Amino acid sequence: MRVLNSALAALGFAVLATPSAAYASGKPIPQLQPSIRVGIVGEVPVDCSLSQSVRNVEIEGLASETNQPTAAKAKLPFNLSCNTPVKVSMKSRRGGLQYEGSPTTDSDFTSLVGYSAKLNLPGNRNALSCESEDMARSGDGCSKQIDDSMMEGEGVIAVTVRAGGGLLQKGTYSDRVTITITPALGSDS
Amino acid sequence: MMGRSQYGGRTGHTRAIGLLNWAINARSWKESKMKKLMILALASSAMVATPAAAESSADVDAIGAYEVTADVESYCLFGQDDNRWAEAQTNVVVADGNFSQQFAGADGAVQFDIQSDDNTVQAAQATYVIDRAICNEAFNVTIKSDKGGLKTLATTSDDDFTSLVGYNVRELRRYDRVNS
Numbered sequence: 001m002r003v004l005n006s007a008l009a010a011l012g013f014a015v016l017a018t019p020s021a022a023y024a025s026g027k028p029i030p031q032l033q034p035s036i037r038v039g040i041v042g043e044v045p046v047d048c049s050l051s052q053s054v055r056n057v058e059i060e061g062l063a064s065e066t067n068q069p070t071a072a073k074a075k076l077p078f079n080l081s082c083n084t085p086v087k088v089s090m091k092s093r094r095g096g097l098q099y100e101g102s103p104t105t106d107s108d109f110t111s112l113v114g115y116s117a118k119l120n121l122p123g124n125r126n127a128l129s130c131e132s133e134d135m136a137r138s139g140d141g142c143s144k145q146i147d148d149s150m151m152e153g154e155g156v157i158a159v160t161v162r163a164g165g166g167l168l169q170k171g172t173y174s175d176r177v178t179i180t181i182t183p184a185l186g187s188d189s
Numbered sequence: 190m191m192g193r194s195q196y197g198g199r200t201g202h203t204r205a206i207g208l209l210n211w212a213i214n215a216r217s218w219k220e221s222k223m224k225k226l227m228i229l230a231l232a233s234s235a236m237v238a239t240p241a242a243a244e245s246s247a248d249v250d251a252i253g254a255y256e257v258t259a260d261v262e263s264y265c266l267f268g269q270d271d272n273r274w275a276e277a278q279t280n281v282v283v284a285d286g287n288f289s290q291q292f293a294g295a296d297g298a299v300q301f302d303i304q305s306d307d308n309t310v311q312a313a314q315a316t317y318v319i320d321r322a323i324c325n326e327a328f329n330v331t332i333k334s335d336k337g338g339l340k341t342l343a344t345t346s347d348d349d350f351t352s353l354v355g356y357n358v359r360e361l362r363r364y365d366r367v368n369s
Contacts, residue, residue, distance in 0.1 A: 050251040062259035067266070067325055076255045097259055109325070113259075159257065170326040174258040181251040 046183050048082035059097070062113070062161060063168050069113045069161050076157040076177060080122055083150050085184040088128060089143035090117055090157065090177065095136030097161070097173035110166030113173055115159050121146065122153030132175065145184050265324040268295030272320050275364070280313035295319040303339065303354055310354050318364050332358050 059074040096114040103111040117135065119128040130142035157179060272295055274281070283300040297317050305311035339354040 048251050050253050052253050052255075055254065056256045056258070059257060059259035063261045063264065067261075067264040067323060072259065074257065076253075076257070078253045080251075082251075097257065108323075157255070161259075167323060168261040168264070168325060170261050170263050172258055172260050174256065176254060177257055178252060178254045 044083065046084050048084060048086060048181055048183060049080070050179070050181055051079045053077060053079075057159075059159070059161065062097075062173065064163075067167050068164055069110075069166075069168060071163040072161045074159045076159065076179075078155050078157075078179065079153070080155045080181065081152045082181065085145065085147050085149055086151075087143060087145045087182045087184050088119065088121070089140070089180045089182070090119060090128065090130055090135050091142070091180070092117075092132045092135035093176040093178075094174075096132040097175050099169055099171060099173050101169060101171040104169060108167050109169050111169070113165065113168075114162040115175075116162065117142075117177065118158045118160075119155070119179070120158065121148075121155045122151045124148060124151070135177075147184075261325065263326055265326075265328060266294075267322050268319045269321045272297050273318050274299060275316035275318050278315045280311060281315050295322070301339075310351070316364075330361060332361070 054077065057074050057076055059072045061070055061072045064070045094112070096112040098113075099111040103109070115132045117130055117132065118126055121127045124146065127146060128142065128144045135142045157177060159177070274297070280302040281299060282302050283298070295317075299315050299317070301313035301315070303310050303313050337353065338356060341352045344352065
């Protein structure tokens with residue numbers, strides 16, 4: 001019993017012996033205390049999740065009538081739920097839509113088509129805008145701290161191709177776009 | 190949903206609270222031995238709490254990745270409305286680049302003066318510039334002649350006269366790369 005009381009007392013609880021336990025030990029029944037005080041602390045853990053309904057996105061109408069890049073658009077949707085300020089970053093693997101085939105030596109053709117990416121977060125439109133070249137740089141080429149303490153809902157990366165800039169080769173141009181949500185630990189927000 | 194990335198989790202502190210609630214609910218237990226066991230559980234929870242708390246403060250990112258593609262179809266264009274005959278022609282009477290406007294693509298027309306002073310064939314040459322010749326993939330070029338040369342409509346049985354004057358197409362090349 002002493003062990004129990006000392007342990008609970010160490011945790012900041014005032015706990016009295018139960019009558020039944022005292023009776024079983026043959027000792028006199030102590031006077032019951034009419035109430036106890038229990039300190040309860042609730043802590044909500046940091047939680048942030050991102051889910052995607054699509055992973056493969058095709059940009060339609062890349063080539064104009066003159067076979068040059070148009071300002072074609074595409075949306076990369078996701079769902080986000082965060083209960084803490086975060087740092088968001090967007091990355092491009094290739095710095096633009098890169099031609100997958102063998103590039104021609106003809107300089108009139110382009111093997112890399114740049115684009116801009118605009119990040120819309122739940123309740124925070126245009127949270128971050130970057131060019132594909134910046135998104136390919138190492139470090140914080142395209143990142144921003146979002147001080148909203150809570151975000152819940154749909155977000156999207158809106159991609160817009162940079163029109164012009166050279167002729168397009170027949171085939172596929174591609175890139176990998178990555179969005180990363182990192183908890184902004186130590187934020188005062 | 191196809192993918193889900195998450196960071197976070199219950200902290201060690203939260204786990205300790207959960208075990209403590211369990212201890213309070215167990216106050217009606219009558220066996221003191223069981224309560225001693227319960228105390229051991231509380232003590233162990235405090236030890237488990239440390240790594241769990243470290244996990245919550247670690248940077249475990251939520252990530253979304255997209256493969257973005259755009260397809261480009263075959264595109265070949267052979268001449269627009271600015272086809273023209275280049276400078277430095279020889280024995281050319283009429284060279285009409287606008288001829289192409291009446292037809293498609295790289296159509297054009299030229300009239301040579303092939304008659305020398307002694308009424309034999311004289312050399313003539315012209316260079317035709319095709320505006321915007323583009324193909325965005327590998328391609329083959331074929332040059333054909335309807336008549337096999339410059340052929341006259343007149344006829345004669347005298348074989349001193351020729352009814353067909355031959356020529357050659359010397360080269361088909363990228364014009365601006367050489368001349369600009």
